[in-house]
Amino acid sequence: MALIQDEEAIAQLKTHHPGLEFEVVVVRTSGDANQTSPLAGMGLGVFVSELEERLLSGDLDMAVHSLKDMPTKLPAGLTLGAIPERRDPRDVLVNRWNCPLDQLPEGARIGTSSPRRAAQLRRYAPNVEVVPIRGNVETRLRKAEGDEADGAVLAAAGLARLGMEDRVADYLSPQRFVPPPGQGALAVEVREDDRRMLDILKSIEHPATRYEVTAERAFLETLGGGCSIPVGAYARCMGHELLMTIFLSNPEGSRVFTAKVDGLKHDPKQLAGDAYLAVAERGGADLLQDTRQPQGPPATENL
Template identity: 45%
Template sequence: MRTIRVVSRRSQLAMAQTKWTIERLRAAVPAWEFEIVPIVTQGDRIQNVPLSEVGGKGLFVSEVEQAIAQDHGDMTVHSLKDVPADLLPGLVLAGYPERVEPRDALVSRQNLRLADLPQHARIGTSSLRRAAQLRAKRPDLEIVSIRGNIDTRLQKLELDGLDGVILAAAGLVRMGWDDRISELLAPDICLPAVGQGVLGIECRATDADLIEVLQAITHEPTRTAVLAERTFLGRLEGGCQVPIAGYAQVLPTGAVSMTGLVATEDGRRVLRAHAEREDAVSAGQVVADDLLARGAAEIVAQG
C-alpha cells in the first residue's frame, strides 16, 4: 500500500491530464492510492506578458519540479512540449503514455481553413514557433499574442475580435473540444513543438518503485520519438525564446524519422532538416547538426 502525491497545475487541461493518468496508474497498481496536490505556477500567475519575455515555458515547470524535489509531491504529469531540455537535477521523465494528435489546430470564427482566411486576418497564438511559421506561409496575417489557459484562449476568439487562434490539437482532444477544430495544420505548414501531444510523467530519480510502474504504462514508440525530439532540442540548446520545432515518428521498419526546424521570429528565415536513422539519439543529433551547420546556431544565439 502506498499513496502517490501527484502535483498538478490547477488549469482545466492540467487537471484533466492528471486525472486521466491516475486512472491508468490505478489500473496498473490497484493497491496504490493517488491524491492530487494542486499548485499555481509563475506561468499561471503572469498572464499579460508573452512567455518568451518572462522566462519561457519553464515557468510552468520549475515550481512543480521544486515541489517534487522537496518531497511535497511524488510525481507530476506535464504537457511534454512545456518541459525544457534540462530537468531539475535529481528528477527524471519516467513515463510516456501513447501520443495523441501532435499537430497544431486552427480554430477560426467562421470555421475557415488557413488558406481561406481573409487578407490581414487577425490570428492569436502564444507561441513564437507557430507565429514564425504562420508568417512564413501567410505574411499578410496579423499575429496577436494571447496568453491564458486553453478555455481562455478560445474565449478570446470572440472577446478580442480575432479571426482565429492556433492551439495544440492535443489539448482540444483531451478536453473533448475537438469539434471546434477548423483545420489540423499539416507539419509542412506548421511543424509541431518538441513533445507536442505527449504526456511526460516526472518523478524523483531515486523512486525505483514508481519508475517501474510509470515504465509499465509507457508506449515505447512514443518514448522513442520523444528521445529523438528531446535529443534534437538539447543539441540546439533551445528554449522558448527562439522558434524551434521538432517531430519524430517510428517507421514500420523500426527506424526513426525526424524533422526539425529553426526560424527567425519574423518568419523570413526558416531552416528545416530531415533524417532517418536506426536509433532515436542519432536521428535527433543528425537533424540538429544539419541545422546548426546551416546557420541555426546564429539564430539560436540571437534568442
C-alpha cells in the same frame, strides 16, 4: 488542463494497478499565476519548476506535465519515470469563419503567444495579422472569436483533452507546420531514487513515444540553452526507423530552415545530431549565432 492531464495519467495507472489510491495536489505555478507577461520571455519550465521543488522535498510522489513545457535538462535527482502514448501532436486552427488556413481572409487576426506558431503563420499565411493572446484554452478560444482576434492556433491534444474537437477548422500537417518538441505527450516526473514509483510507472510507458520525443528534445538541446528562436521538431517511428522533421526561423519568419532526417529509432540522440547538422549546412548555424544569448532557456510554448 493540468487536472485533466493528472486524471488521464491516473486513469491509465489504475487500469494496471486497481488497488492504488491517489491524492491530487494542486500546485499553482508562476506560469499559471502570471497571465500578462509574454510566455516567450518567461522561459521554458515556467509551468514545472514549483512542482519539481515539491517533488524533491518529498511533498509529492509524482508530477504530471505537458512534456513540451519541460526543459531538456531536469534538476539533479529527478527523472521522467514514464512517457505515456502521445496524443495528436498537431497544431490546429480555430477561427470565426471555420475555414482552413489557406482560406483565411485578408487581414484576419490570428492569435498565439508562441514565437514558433507566429513564424509559421507568417510563412504560410502572410495575408493574416498575428496578434498575441494568453490564457487557458477556454480563454483563448473566447478571445479568438471576440474583440481581440478572429482565430487562434492551438494544440490539437489540448482541445481533444477538453472534448472541444468540434471547434477545429483546420488540422495543420506536422511535417509542414512543425510542432514543438514533445507536443501532445505527457511526462510523469519522479525522484530518480524512488524505485517503487519507477516500477509502478513502467505500466504506462510507451516506448515508441519515448523514442520520438527523446529525438525531438535532443534536437532542442543541441541548439543550446541560450537559443530563443522559433523551433519545431516532429519525429515518428516507422518500423525500426525514426523519421524527424525540424524547423528553425527568425521571429519574423523571413529566414526559415527545415530538414527531414531519418535514422535508427534506438539511437534518437544521433538522429538529433544529424538534424542539427542538416540545418547547419543549410545556413541555420548562422541564424543560431545571430540570435544566441549569453544565458536563458528557450521560449516556452503554450497549449
